[in-house]
Structure formats: C-alpha cells, structure tokens
Amino acid sequence: MGSAVGLAVGRGTGPELATVFTRTVEKFGLLYETEIGVARSPRIYHSYHSLMADGGTARIRRLTEEDAGHYEQFCRAQAALGTTAVFRTAMNAQSLYLVRERLQAVKVDVITTPAAELLVVRDEAQGFYTGENSHRPGVVTRTMTFDRAITEKVVAFALERARRQWPGQRPDRILMAYKFHLLDGALDEWVREISARRGVDLELCQPDTVNRNLIEHGLPARTLVISGNEWADIMHVVLLDRFASERQENRYTENVHLHPDVAGLSEYQTVHGSADDLAGRDLVNPVATLRAAAAIVEHHAHCPGAVRAMELALDDLRGRGILTADRGGRHSTTAVVDELLDVLAAHHLDGEHFAGSR
Template sequence: MPFHIVVLPGDGIGPEVTQAARQVLDAAAAHYKLTLNYTEHLIGGCAIDQLGTALDDATLAECQQADAVLLGAVGGPKWDDPTAPVRPEQGLLALRKGLGVFANLRPVRVYPALIDASPLRPEKLRGVDLLVVRELTGGLYFGQPKRRLEENGRRGAVDSLFYWDYEIERVVELAFQLAAARRGRLASVDKANVLETSRLWRQIVQQVAQRYPQVQVEHVLVDTAAMRLVASPAAFDVIVTENMFGDILTDEAAVLAGSMGLLPSASLGAAGGGLYEPIHGSAPDIAGQGIANPLGAILSAALLLRYGLKQESAARAVEQAVERALQEGCRTRDLGGSLSTQAMTEAVLERLSFEHPS
C-alpha cells in the first residue's frame, strides 16, 4: 500500500534539511519495499509571498488526508514584524490545529561522542535520555480572548490561558503510556502554586495516574524543572507539560545535546499520521550555503517511520546510523566539524544497516 507524505519545506534552511530527510526515507523505502508518494507545498513566509497566507486551505486539506507531514521550518527576518496581520508562525499554528495534533514529542538524548559539545560539564550529561511531551493545541497560544487595549492614552494587551479537562487528559494519558514503555518515571510540570489551569492540570494527572500504578509520578513546578534540567538532567525520563512551558523547556533541553540541529520532534493526535519537524528554526543566516545540520530532520524522519508509518525497524536503523556517524567523527559546522549538509546526509546513508524485512 502506498504512503502519502506531504512535504512542507518552508523557509530558510527548511528546503535543505527536508531534502536530506527525504533521502533517508527513500533508502528505508527501498529496503522495506515501501511506496512513498510525496507532494510538496508552501508554508510560512514563502507562502505569504506567493499566496498571501501562511497556509492555504488546499494545503491544509491535503495534509489532513496524508499519512504523515514532514515540515522544515518557517520564518525569517523578511517577515519578522510582530504587528503584521499575516505572519509565518500562523501557518504552523493553523497546521497543528487543523491536523488535531495535541501532543508534541521531543526526545533529548546526549550522544557520548558529543558530550563535550554541550556547555554543561560532562558528568552532568552522562545518561541523559529524556522525552518531553508538550501539549500543543491549548493554553496561551490559542486561548481567547486575545486583544490589544487602549485607554486614557495607555496601551495594554490580553492573552488568555485556557484549558478544558479533556485537552489535558489526552496528552497526559499519552505521556503515561510512553513512560510505561520506557523507564517508568513521569514528571508533570506545572505552576500550580499560582495558576488555576495548573491546579486543574495537576488534578487530572493524579486521576490518570491511578490507571498506571507502574509509573512513578512527580509534580514539578516549572521554575524548578528549568533548574533541574541544567543541574541534574539525567534524573528525568518523561516530562509532560502544557504548551508554553513545553515550548520553553524543550529549547532549554536542546542545549544538553550540544546543538539544536540535532533534535527532532513528532506531533501526534488521535487520528494517526502526524507532523514531523526538527525543533530548530529557519536559520536564515546560513540558508542556501549547504552547511545546515540535517540530523534533526533525519531523526524526525525516523519518528515519521515509527509513529506515522508504523515501521519500527526502519526507525531504529535510522537512529543507529546517526549515532554511528557521530561516533565515527562526522560533524557539521555547528558541531565543530566541516561536513556539508549533503556530506553529513551521505555519512548517515552509508551507515544504514536495516534488519531483514518481516
């Protein structure tokens, strides 16, 4: 059966790294006799320039029918005016909402070969292998009302932090399932000493925990979590948190790995498929130079194989090939090396060793 993958290269280095990910997907497809049909569409700043919107209805409709969506990055200085009525990130938010992907999975692993690439001391990084599960469609980014105010010569603004119980329960349920399949530890991050939404969050975590007695649960205030991610990151297994907290904490956690260019993500919903993208931005300062690190996109392709296409063996093979390449000294510039985007991609392809298809 053919799989339909929508590719949204986006802006900046997005086209370069999604091309790298496609090469790896094609290698997996050739070995496992999978048929992958790609269609490519615009999103972000390039979509604004050509279509007048960051994500048009036809592209969203095709993404909703696809088996998976592979995204590069959106944004850049050209579209950086926060007061503009149409902005690149609106396309990303609309895509997540339209696909119904409510959980963003961001694995953070410190490769032994790169332990010196992080600003943290090596002893802090040994054994770091954590997974952040971020709620993706609620909270401040989507809460209503949002408005600007002017009164008596003063200017103000309102954003609303809002969650329904079901929005919390579905992402927490997934986090418990993932923790049960890993090392059995779940840290729920909130700000329950201040926020009413966090108190609701904590209550629902406690309710769901009753269904997973094998998982050890702790409640961590977000400021404490930020501190512990630096002081003792190896103590975490799975972290689950709301939208904005997750956005901030995952960027902090990227420092552990040594480069944002290394980290993938998967955004999942109830209806299969999913959205897969590296966590880095569009890096306009290096776009078009062929020096971007493709590993975040390649590892996102591995997550696409795992969660979107249910090809676990292929996903593991890609992840192992990346680790071998790093272990054997292959580095792009952000990691202190000199390999181009294509050379790094080829280093991974050369080290792919697939299991025999079942």
C-alpha cells in the same frame, strides 16, 4: 507493501531539507524494496523572517491565518487518506500554534542519559502559546484558554506513552510543569481529580520548581514531565545539554494530534528553526532531517532497523569528519547527504543493520 507519508515545507532552509528528506526516504524504499510515496503540500509556508520582510501587521495577520488554515486542511486530508506521518520543516510559530490548538497536539521527546530517561510530553493544545490576538492602536490583547477536557486528554496520552516507553514499569516520578498560580486554583482542582481517579501521583509544580528539582536532584531512572508549551520550549535546549550532551540542531521531535478527526496522525519536525540566513547556501545541518526520515520509515513505512542503520551511518561520517560547518566540518549539506546515502547502501549490501529487510 506500499506506504505514504506527508511533507510540508516552510521557507528559509525548508526547500533544501525537503530534498534531504525525499532523497533519504527514496533510498530507504530502494533498500527495503518497498514503495514509499511522499505527498507534498502545494503551499510553501512562511517563516517569521519571510513574513517580516515586507512588514505590515494586517498583512502578517492575514498570511498567518492563511498558512494555518492551509496546513490544518493538509493534515486533515492526509489523515482522511490513512497517512500516519507528516514531516514538516520549520514554519512561522504563530501559524503553527494555531494548527496545534485546533488539532489538539502534544509534542513528545525522550532525553536519555546513561542511567535515566526523561519523557517530556508538551501540551500544545492550550495555554499561553495558544489563543487569538486582537488589536487597537498601540495595544495587542492575546486571549487564550485552559480546558479541563483538554487537560484530561493530554494526561491520558502522556500516561499511555509512558507505558509504551517503559513496558511493565511505572514512572518513578510524574511532574506537571505549568504556571498554575495564574489560574485561580482551577488547574490544581482538575489535576487532583485526575490524579485520584487514575490512581497516579501527578505533581503539579511551577516551572521554576521543576527546574530547581531537576538541577538539585537529577533524574530518577524514569521521569515523565507533562508541561505547558512555554516551559518546554525554553527548557528543551537546556535539558538536552545538561542530561544528554546533545544539540538541538541534531534532533527531531514528534507531534501527535489528539483531535478525533486526525487521530493517529503524527507530525515529525526538526527541533531547529528555519535558518533563513542559510537559505540556498547548501550549508544547513541535515542530521535532524535524516534522523526524522529514518524514524518515519521505520515506524510508519515498514522499514525495521532504519533508525539503527541511520545512527551507525552518522557515526561513520562523524568518525571521518564529514560534517557541516556548525559541527566543525567543511562539507556542504549535499556532500554530507551524498556520503551518508552511500554508507547506508554499503551497509545494506553487507547485510548489516537492516533487520527485516530483504
């Protein structure tokens, strides 16, 4: 059975990571004897660095909107074709946030400790990271919106995702981290009503209160945090470090679009940015992209066991010191990927770690 996934590429190290992604998907397709097509967007999207290279506010605004419009239409077209996953390398945040607002996106991440799991559902569809800019000499005014219907949609998604994460068990605690004191009590009112109607205890907290509680009390076994984008964007690297001893350079996340026009389309991304200073030097850490590729083929392209196979292959490379410089090694991006794909093939031939493959 064939499958298709989308691919969107930004500047900086995007082209190099796109090669890592396509090579990995092709390898899994061969190992699982399944055809996995990769539909690549024809546009190379700007990074912030590439936008600033030539400067000019009017030009930046124009290119930002062009990138956002193009990427939004690419996502809509992929969803219309029945594609359920897109891998995107880093692109300029302002363009990306416009698309997330228009397609009503949430970002999902699970942080695991030996004794607990933290499920973070980040509201990307509204709030301080969304909105439009207007300019007059010496002043930029940014206008954004909070919406009751969007809040309801985000909470409903988070509760359903928690049920999938912990089948048969309820979260021990559900926190909502928003700057609600700035909203005239409206968000308070909405959350109380949603909480009562759904029969769940939603604790609406200021972001600094959430931080204090996590530091003071740690994590219950199952914690769900529904958050404004601005809190989670800043805190993600801290949560990874404190609770999982992980680094963002090795992580990917999943964005799910809730707009009915693109329902069912997930976007996977590396947590790290475009790393323009490393572009074209064959030095970028490929681990986040490799993990994203494995997750996509397992969950969207009929390759059961791909995630576990990838983790074991990465463990193999780490044990032998085959790492990029940022992880303490001396190997290029290409050398790491070459070796990893060979390890995947060797494990497959040995009949290991590829449940469901032939």
